[in-house]
Amino acid sequence: MKSFRLKTRFIKGAVTVVAATAACHSLMYAGFAGARESAAANEDDMWAGAFEFLFTMAASWALMPLLLWAGMRVLGETGNAVLVLVGGLVWAVLSGYFTNDIDRAGGHMPVPALVAYVLAGTAVSGAGSPGHSG
Numbered sequence: 001m002k003s004f005r006l007k008t009r010f011i012k013g014a015v016t017v018v019a020a021t022a023a024c025h026s027l028m029y030a031g032f033a034g035a036r037e038s039a040a041a042n043e044d045d046m047w048a049g050a051f052e053f054l055f056t057m058a059a060s061w062a063l064m065p066l067l068l069w070a071g072m073r074v075l076g077e078t079g080n081a082v083l084v085l086v087g088g089l090v091w092a093v094l095s096g097y098f099t100n101d102i103d104r105a106g107g108h109m110p111v112p113a114l115v116a117y118v119l120a121g122t123a124v125s126g127a128g129s130p131g132h133s134g
Helices: 002-041 050-074 081-097 111-125
Strands: none
Touching: 002 050, 002 081, 002 111, 050 081, 081 111
């Protein structure tokens, strides 16, 4: 029975990590597009678009751990601290590293990086306490 719970937890973790990754990546894509538009509209202002850019980064970094926690809780899993902490920190590093890839017209994070994040998040999702699910 414990094996079944662990497999179910991994599946729930995979679904949660995929959804959270898609949401945060979309947020960054749209937010950076807004920052570019702001910068283009105010070419004379050196800081044009800076607020939008910083707000987008901060929102993405704050949203990822929240979505990971909420997704697992909605799916009935407890003991998600490892997923939330590791997933949030790795997302901050990953999105920070690939900022230039996203911050261009039509830009996205490389698919292998997103897949690696989802696989790592799925693996970490099993680190919780499957005995406490429900």
